[in-house]
Amino acid sequence: MITVRTAYKFRAYPDSEQAAQLGRTFGCVRLVWNKTLDARHRRYHTEGRSTSYTETDAALSEWKRTGELAFLSEVPSVPLQQTLRHQHPAFQHFSPLGPAIPGTRAGAVVRRRATPGRHFGSATGSCSWRSR
Secondary structure: OOOOOOOOOOOOOOOHHHHHHHHHHHHHHHHHHHHHHHHHHHHHHHHOOOOOHHHHHHHHHHHHHOOOOHHHHHOOHHHHHHHHHHHHHHHHOOOOOOOEOOOOOOOOOOEOOOOOOOOOOEOOOOOEOOOO
């Protein structure tokens, strides 16, 4: 059986209002990623335990209620939640060699390597993109 793959490229041309909204959203995503990562690192190094997704989600809700970070409520919540969803497994499986492959023989530790051409990132799980 022959499989044919088709690819489409799209380019968005946002107007100034849309570009400003995208800039705010990306800035807030970056802020949430960095604050959550900092909190995870601090907790791991002080208490020696990891932070669950539920705890980071609750922290995001608290940040939105503070006066200092109230602007997080002005952007869509989906990208902020997606940031937490992506960071949780990334932090959980962190190792310089990559995550261990489950189901290997007892005593053996086999690590996955990054495969060239593979990419990370999905908006909803149904689409993905590759950065250049």
